[in-house]
Each structure stands twice: as structure tokens, then as C-alpha cells.
Amino acid sequence: MHKEFLMGNEAIxxxxxxxxxxxxxxxxxxxxxxxxxxxxxxxxxxVYVEWSINEKAGMEVAAGAAYAGxxxxxxxxxxxxxxxxxxxxxxxxxxxxxxxxxxVADDPGPISSQTEQDTRTFAMFSKVPVFDPSSVSxxxxxxxxxxxxxxxxxxxxxxxxxxxxxxxxxALEVKDPEEYFVNKPEGFVKDPxxxxxxxxxxxxxxxxxxxxxxELKNVFSEYHRNxxxxxxxxxxxxxxxxxxxxxxMYTLDSLHDKNARVMRVATPFPFPEKLALDFLAGLDEVxxxxxxxxxxxxxxxxxxxxYSLDVRIxxxxxxxxxxxxxNSMEIVRGALAEFLKNEEDETGEDGTVVAPAAAELxxxxxxxxxxxxxxxxxxxxxxxxxxxxxxxxxxxxxCGDIGCYTLGNAAPLDMCDTCLCMGAGIGIAQGVGHIExxxxxxxxxxxxxxxxxxxTGTVNAFYNQADMTLxxxxxxxxxxxGHQPHPGTGRTVMGQVVEKVSIERVLRAIGLTVVETVDPxxxxxxxxxxxxxxxxxxxxxxxxxxxxxxxxxPKGRSHVDPDKCIGCGKCIRELGCPAIILDxxxxxxxxxxxxxxxxxxxxxxxxxxxxxxGAKNDTAKGGRHx
Amino acid sequence: MSKNIILCGVxxxxxxxxxxxxxxxxxxxxxxxxxxxxxxxxxxxxxxxxHLRLGEGINSPLIGKGEVDLIIGFEPGETxxxxxxxxxxxxxxxxxxxxxxxxxxxxxxxYDAEAxxxxxxxxxxxxxxxxxxxxADELGSxxxxxxxxxxxxxxxxxxxxxxxxxxxAIREKVKVPEKFLELNKKALSWSKGGK
Ligand code: SF4
Ligand code: SF4
Numbered sequence: 001m002h003k004e005f006l007m008g009n010e011a012i013x014x015x016x017x018x019x020x021x022x023x024x025x026x027x028x029x030x031x032x033x034x035x036x037x038x039x040x041x042x043x044x045x046x047v048y049v050e051w052s053i054n055e056k057a058g059m060e061v062a063a064g065a066a067y068a069g070x071x072x073x074x075x076x077x078x079x080x081x082x083x084x085x086x087x088x089x090x091x092x093x094x095x096x097x098x099x100x101x102x103x104v105a106d107d108p109g110p111i112s113s114q115t116e117q118d119t120r121t122f123a124m125f126s127k128v129p130v131f132d133p134s135s136v137s138x139x140x141x142x143x144x145x146x147x148x149x150x151x152x153x154x155x156x157x158x159x160x161x162x163x164x165x166x167x168x169x170x171a172l173e174v175k176d177p178e179e180y181f182v183n184k185p186e187g188f189v190k191d192p193x194x195x196x197x198x199x200x201x202x203x204x205x206x207x208x209x210x211x212x213x214x215e216l217k218n219v220f221s222e223y224h225r226n227x228x229x230x231x232x233x234x235x236x237x238x239x240x241x242x243x244x245x246x247x248x249m250y251t252l253d254s255l256h257d258k259n260a261r262v263m264r265v266a267t268p269f270p271f272p273e274k275l276a277l278d279f280l281a282g283l284d285e286v287x288x289x290x291x292x293x294x295x296x297x298x299x300x301x302x303x304x305x306x307y308s309l310d311v312r313i314x315x316x317x318x319x320x321x322x323x324x325x326x327n328s329m330e331i332v333r334g335a336l337a338e339f340l341k342n343e344e345d346e347t348g349e350d351g352t353v354v355a356p357a358a359a360e361l362x363x364x365x366x367x368x369x370x371x372x373x374x375x376x377x378x379x380x381x382x383x384x385x386x387x388x389x390x391x392x393x394x395x396x397x398x399c400g401d402i403g404c405y406t407l408g409n410a411a412p413l414d415m416c417d418t419c420l421c422m423g424a425g426i427g428i429a430q431g432v433g434h435i436e437x438x439x440x441x442x443x444x445x446x447x448x449x450x451x452x453x454x455x456t457g458t459v460n461a462f463y464n465q466a467d468m469t470l471x472x473x474x475x476x477x478x479x480x481x482g483h484q485p486h487p488g489t490g491r492t493v494m495g496q497v498v499e500k501v502s503i504e505r506v507l508r509a510i511g512l513t514v515v516e517t518v519d520p521x522x523x524x525x526x527x528x529x530x531x532x533x534x535x536x537x538x539x540x541x542x543x544x545x546x547x548x549x550x551x552x553x554p555k556g557r558s559h560v561d562p563d564k565c566i567g568c569g570k571c572i573r574e575l576g577c578p579a580i581i582l583d584x585x586x587x588x589x590x591x592x593x594x595x596x597x598x599x600x601x602x603x604x605x606x607x608x609x610x611x612x613x614g615a616k617n618d619t620a621k622g623g624r625h626x
Numbered sequence: 627m628s629k630n631i632i633l634c635g636v637x638x639x640x641x642x643x644x645x646x647x648x649x650x651x652x653x654x655x656x657x658x659x660x661x662x663x664x665x666x667x668x669x670x671x672x673x674x675x676x677h678l679r680l681g682e683g684i685n686s687p688l689i690g691k692g693e694v695d696l697i698i699g700f701e702p703g704e705t706x707x708x709x710x711x712x713x714x715x716x717x718x719x720x721x722x723x724x725x726x727x728x729x730x731x732x733x734x735x736x737y738d739a740e741a742x743x744x745x746x747x748x749x750x751x752x753x754x755x756x757x758x759x760x761x762a763d764e765l766g767s768x769x770x771x772x773x774x775x776x777x778x779x780x781x782x783x784x785x786x787x788x789x790x791x792x793x794x795a796i797r798e799k800v801k802v803p804e805k806f807l808e809l810n811k812k813a814l815s816w817s818k819g820g821k
Pocket of ligand 1: 378
């Protein structure tokens with residue numbers, strides 16, 4: 001054992017390695033990404049790791065490995081689980097031989113996601129058991145236990161953590177590589193009655209799953225991480241708090257009433273019913289403190305109904321806890337104070353919650369408004385601006401995608417009219433076009449997301465004779481999640497150099513005849529190309545190719561010549577590049593050279609050529625950036 | 627003894643590295659530590675913060691309002707945003723250099739950074755203002771602002787660490803050539819004479 005300061009996701013990764021994981025697959029997505037990255041980095045050499053093209057592919061690869069007796073891990077964020085749900089729903093009926101953990105990172109808030117869906121609810125729907133850690137150090141231990149449970153019961157299990165565990169850091173003791181469990185897969189053993197899903201098998205296995213999950217309720221009641229913290233004086237205890245995940249930590253730090261009982265639920269499904277009965281005994285009221293769905297609240301309400309218990313269950317459904325968003329110390333403290341305040345306390349004070357004295361503050365001046373923006377020098381800004389200029393005055397719709405380019409929605413670009421889920425812009429552009437034939441329909445997709453879920457939509461468009469322009473914003477990386485490789489980069493996470501999948505060739509193979517590749521930082525050529533291509537009939541594509549600024553070195557920095565600048569403000573107003581500010585008199589443009597990448601876009605725009613010094617990366621013609 | 631610290635700024639300013647440096651220094655001294663970081667979309671120029679909790683008996687990685695001993699602000703407006711977390715008598719170290727949001731540059735919002743500094747002066751007794759432009763000029767680099775601020779935080783007395791602890795952490799964490807190590811050391815001690 002040795003001590004390390006680890007991010008939650010790193011701890012989960014090291015826990016999986018300690019559990020002898022043989023194969024890890026996944027698709028990047030905040031807040032899950034660092035799990036797979038850490039496994040790749042800390043690979044003792046015998047673990048197969050891949051970034052799959054999407055979560056469905058990853059789920060299937062992991063299932064195959066688990067069929068062969070390997071310990072397998074698949075990682076994704078909560079919306080990725082939607083993509084992977086098709087194989088997972090059936091996989092639960094088939095089961096696994098080696099332990100298989102489906103790691104899903106949920107994002108209350110949401111901080112970096114489209115939805116506030118709860119994987120605990122998905123667990124009930126798919127009948128897959130779920131583990132819900134409360135802290136970084138616990139996650140390290142718990143994922144090892146999850147592998148054991150999975151293997152013992154022959155079922156995939158969910159390991160779902162939320163942002164504050166995934167992206168929290170703690171110093172903890174972890175095993176040395178020599179101490180890792182070694183799992184030797186037996187290999188796949190042919191048995192059609194086990195591995196081939198047919199209605200007959202499904203109905204048989206459905207019954208077995210229900211029986212197993214009923215048994216797991218009891219098993220989980222004994223699982224040491226499902227626990228009750230008892231009150232000091234049972235005669236005085238009338239109120240209980242049921243909680244989960246990081247909310248358990250907020251509760252521990254806020255609650256100072258020694259006569260309240262606390263239940264922490266580590267496996268919300270199958271719900272540890274016996275333990276809950278024990279918890280509810282003698283209580284009048286329970287407050288459920290949880291994030292996302294009221295899973296514990298519903299489970300306890302059910303238990304009370306089933307056993308005719310006269311305990312009032314409160315939480316989200318009763319308005320005691322906010323129905324949406326992330327909880328904070330303030331929310332938990334406030335809810336606890338409210339819940340416990342009627343306590344018949346001889347001292348007459350509630351004394352239940354430590355509310356520190358904050359300094360009294362007057363109203364501050366208007367705080368800066370900072371929605372996230374495209375980075376200085378981001379080639380997506382140039383692509384959006386070229387399309388915007390080329391289509392000025394025309395009736396258009398710009399259907400966006402999930403990734404950095406979602407940030408193209410912000411003023412002054414205002415180039416994202418719709419955004420739904422990964423790849424959806426391609427289908428939405430078609431649908432709008434079928435209803436409004438006079439609209440120029442554009443769909444924007446990234447390079448990684450093109451492979452993840454853009455290809456089927458494009459085939460659909462081509463086959464069904466849609467009229468639309470597909471814009472692929474190819475920056476040679478998966479940028480938003482921290483620069484993962486994908487099929488177009490010619491690298492794998494294991495460090496192999498492989499044949500690149502060419503987006504152009506894929507598009508041409510589908511049947512598109514107009515497929516053009518342009519460097520978006522060549523402003524005039526980009527505008528001209530968009531004008532020309534958008535006028536072609538049917539489905540056509542432009543690939544804007546220029547590397548993400550985070551993976552390429554700037555070749556120069558631009559600066560404004562104050563003698564030439566006429567202060568027209570065009571560079572600031574049109575582009576919204578965070579590097580361009582005003583000089584101290586607030587009259588002329590000035591470039592912050594510590595963030596400017598010298599992309600030259602503003603140079604090409606300035607009407608009096610006052611800006612110079614940049615040097616753009618030139619990769620559209622000279623082949624792909626590595 | 628426990629310490630609650632918030633680092634705040636704008637995505638891209640280096641708050642996460644600074645938070646790692648404090649954590650590394652604390653861990654080397656066997657002080658238990660928990661942190662929560664902003665990772666994701668907000669890193670693209672949005673408001674970011676790190677919560678750090680040092681000491682025994684801590685469960686939650688997030689800090690509640692009125693519980694923070696020290697705010698290390700990389701930007702005046704972001705520091706004001708976090709001020710409700712400061713406990714009575716807590717310390718603030720702040721860089722005077724604003725980062726103008728695009729929304730203000732194009733006239734969609736207003737941001738008066740000087741008013742922020744004035745507000746901090748009026749409402750924080752234990753305040754250290756770091757002149758980031760002067761530091762960048764004298765050190766010849768704007769990239770070590772995070773280390774300059776850590777130095778000022780050390781001298782506020784609220785960090786609970788020594789200069790040598792942070793120096794060691796820089797050596798461990800910032801694995802760069804000797805000359806950058808020198809620059810970082812200079813940055814760490816800059817606020818001794820510089821403010
Ligand atoms: S060259 Fe102009 S547009 Fe490009 S990063 Fe620098 S300031 Fe921004
Ligand atoms: S576009 Fe040119 S002239 Fe106009 S403000 Fe910018 S640098 Fe000055």
C-alpha cells in the first residue's frame with residue numbers, strides 16, 4: 001500500500017486495476033472521462049483499454065470480454081448510458097460470466113450535461129444492481145466490491161458516482177501493482193441456451209432476475225456500506241434522515257443532533273428493505289436528502305405502505321428538498337434545520353445545525369456575466385463566422401451538436417439554433433427541411449461526434465433525399481472532454497499508431513458527391529466555399545479542418561497597431577474572441593498576447609489592416625495534425 | 627486545526643494547478659485534505675472555483691457559506707462572487723487584474739472591475755491586493771500569477787503552510803526545467819517586496 005492524492009475518477013480507476021480488471025472500454029464524457037484515461041496511464045501492461053466510438057460500442061465490447069470470463073469495465077456519463085441502453089437492457093437478461101461494472105457518472109446541476117437523469121432510476125428500469133459511493137476513498141474500495149458482486153451474481157452492475165465524488169480529491173491509501181488481484185479469464189464457452197437471446201430464454205431469465213433481485217434486497221441489507229448511524233437516546237428519537245452519495249457527507253458535517261437517526265443507502269437498487277425496516281422502527285418522520293430523482297424517498301414510502309408503518313416520508317416529493325439541481329451545504333443545512341426544528345428539546349433551542357456566522361455584506365456591484373465561450377483562436381469561431389457571413393440575408397437554420405461547438409450559440413456568433421443530443425442536428429436539419437423547403441438547413445457536427453453518431457444520420461439524409469449542408473468541424477481531437485483520440489486521429493489510447501478513418505472517404509462512400517475540405521482560418525476561401533456548396537442540391541458536406549488550439553503550438557501572436565486602428569470595433573463586435581479587449585482609454589482595440597494564438601482571423605477582418613503578427617496553422621492541405 | 631480555502635477565477639487562469647500545489651504541500655505534511663474542482667464546460671472562460679478543506683474530521687468536499695478562512699482570488703469580480711463564503715474575519719488575497727468577459731466587450735453586460743476592488747476594500751479587513759500587471763512585468767511572465775498569489779496567501783498566515791512546503795510541492799508537481807523552477811521560486815516570494 002502507498003498513499004496518493006487522487007481525483008475520485010483516478011481512485012475508481014486504481015480500484016478497478018486492483019480488482020484485476022482485464023478490459024476497459026468507454027466514451028469520453030464529463031464527469032466520467034478521467035477513469036479510462038487513468039487506467040490507460042497506470043496500466044500495469046496487461047489491461048486492454050480502448051476509447052470506443054460511442055457508448056453502445058463500448059458496452060458491447062465489455063460484454064464480450066465478460067462473456068469470456070474477463071473482468072470488464074465500461075465508462076460513460078449519464079447521457080451516454082442512453083446510447084448504450086440497447087445492449088444493456090438485453091445484457092441483463094443474458095448475464096455475464098466475468099465481473100462487469102458499468103461506470104456511469106451522473107451530473108446533478110447539471111454542470112456539463114443536457115439532462116439531470118438519475119442512473120439509480122435507470123437501474124430499476126433495467127433491473128441492474130447499482131452502487132452509489134459517497135467519497136473518493138470509499139469509491140476506491142467500493143468498485144472492487146462491485147466486481148465481486150457482479151461475478152458472484154452473474155449480472156452487470158452499475159457503479160454510479162456524481163460530480164462531487166468523480167471530481168473531488170482526497171489523499172488515500174492504495175494498493176501497489178504487486179498487490180493487484182489477477183483475474184485469469186477462462187475464455188468463452190459455447191452454449192446457445194445461455195448466450196443467445198430468444199423470447200423463451202427471456203421469460204425464463206426474467207423470472208430468475210426477479211428472484212435474484214429479491215434475494216439481493218436481503219444481501220444488501222447486510223452489506224456494510226448500507227448503514228444506520230444510531231441516536232444517542234432512543235427514547236428521544238422520533239426523526240430520521242435517509243441519504244446517499246455526497247449528501248451523506250453534507251449531512252454528517254451539518255447535523256449535530258445526537259437524537260436523530262441516519263441511514264445511508266449505498267445500494268439504492270435492489271433496496272435494502274430489511275435495513276430500512278430497522279431504520280424506520282419507532283420513527284415518526286424521515287427526511288430523505290438526495291440529488292436527482294427521489295429514489296430513496298419512493299423506496300421508503302413503498303416500505304411504509306407495504307408494512308403499514310405510520311412514518312411520514314419527506315423529501316423532494318413533499319417539497320422539503322429542491323426537485324432539481326445540485327444540493328449544497330446551504331440546502332442540506334436549511335432542510336435539516338427546518339425538519340428538526342419542532343423537536344421537543346428541553347433546552348428550548350434546536351441546536352441541530354451549525355450555522356456559521358457569515359460576514360454581513362452589502363449588495364455588491366453587478367457581477368461579471370461569464371457563460372463559457374470558445375477559446376481565443378478556436379478554429380470553430382472561424383467556421384461559424386464564415387457560414388454566418390456566407391448566408392447573410394438568407395433564411396437558414398443552424399442545427400448544433402454536443403461539444404465545444406455548442407458554445408457557438410453565444411453572442412456575437414449566435415450560430416446554434418438547436419442542440420438536442422449528440423449527432424441529432426443532422427436529423428433535425430432534415431426534418432426542418434422537409435417542412436420548410438425554402439430554408440437553408442445546416443447541421444454542424446464535430447469530428448469525434450461524427451464517428452460517435454453522425455454517420456447513420458447522414459446515410460438517412462442521403463437515402464431519403466434531404467436537402468441540407470453538413471458541416472464537420474474537424475479539430476483532430478475530442479476537445480471538450482480533454483483531448484481524447486478518435487478514429488480520425490490515427491492514434492489509440494494504448495498509444496498505437498493506426499490507419500486513420502477518413503471523414504471525406506466515409507462521406508463519399510455514402511454517396512455524397514460534394515465533399516469539400518477547407519481551412520476555416522482562410523476566411524475568404526471559407527466564405528466562398530460555403531456560398532457555393534450550400535447552393536448545390538441534395539446532401540453536401542464541408543469539412544472545416546484546423547487543429548484545436550490546445551493541441552497545437554501558436555506560431556505567432558497578433559497585435560493591434562494603435563496608429564492604424566480606427567476604433568471601429570468590428571473585430572470585437574463580430575468575433576467575440578476573448579483575447580480582444582479595449583485599450584486603457586476604451587477607444588481602440590488591444591490584444592491580450594497571453595491568450596491570443598495568432599489565428600489571424602481578426603487580421604483578415606479588420607477593414608484598415610491594423611492587426612498583424614499572427615501565423616495560422618496550416619493543416620487543411622498539408623495533411624492531418626498529429 | 628482545520629482550514630477551508632476557496633480558489634476562484636476564470637477558466638484557464640490556473641486555479642486547478644494552484645489547488646493541486648496546496649494539496650500536495652498539505653499531503654507531504656500528513657494533513658488530511660479534500661478538494662472539489664470545477665472541471666468541464668466552465669473551464670472555457672466561465673467562472674471556476676476550487677474548494678479545499680485541510681485538517682481532521684472533514685467529510686464534505688464542499689464548503690458552506692460563512693465557513694471559509696481564506697479566498698485566493700485570481701480575478702476581482704470572481705472574488706466578490708465568492709465573498710459570501712468567507713467567515714467573519716477571514717482573509718482574501720486577490721489579483722487586481724480583471725478578465726473582461728466577452729459579454730461585456732460586446733456590450734451585452736457591464737463589468738466594472740475597479741468597483742469590485744473598491745467593494746473588497748470596503749468589506750474585507752484582512753485583504754491583500756496583488757498587482758498582477760506589476761508582478762508580470764517584474765517577473766517577465768504572466769504565466770506564474772497563480773504562484774504569485776500562493777505566495778501572498780502564505781504571507782496572509784491563513785494557509786497553514788510554510789514557504790518551503792510550497793517550494794517542495796512546486797518541485798514535485800511542476801516538472802519543468804531548472805530555469806522555470808527558478809521563475810516559480812521568484813514568483814512565490816514576489817509579494818514579499820512587490821506589493
Ligand atoms: S489572432 Fe485575433 S482572433 Fe485570433 S486569437 Fe488572436 S486576437 Fe483572437
Ligand atoms: S477592426 Fe481593426 S480598426 Fe476596427 S477596432 Fe479592430 S483593430 Fe481597430
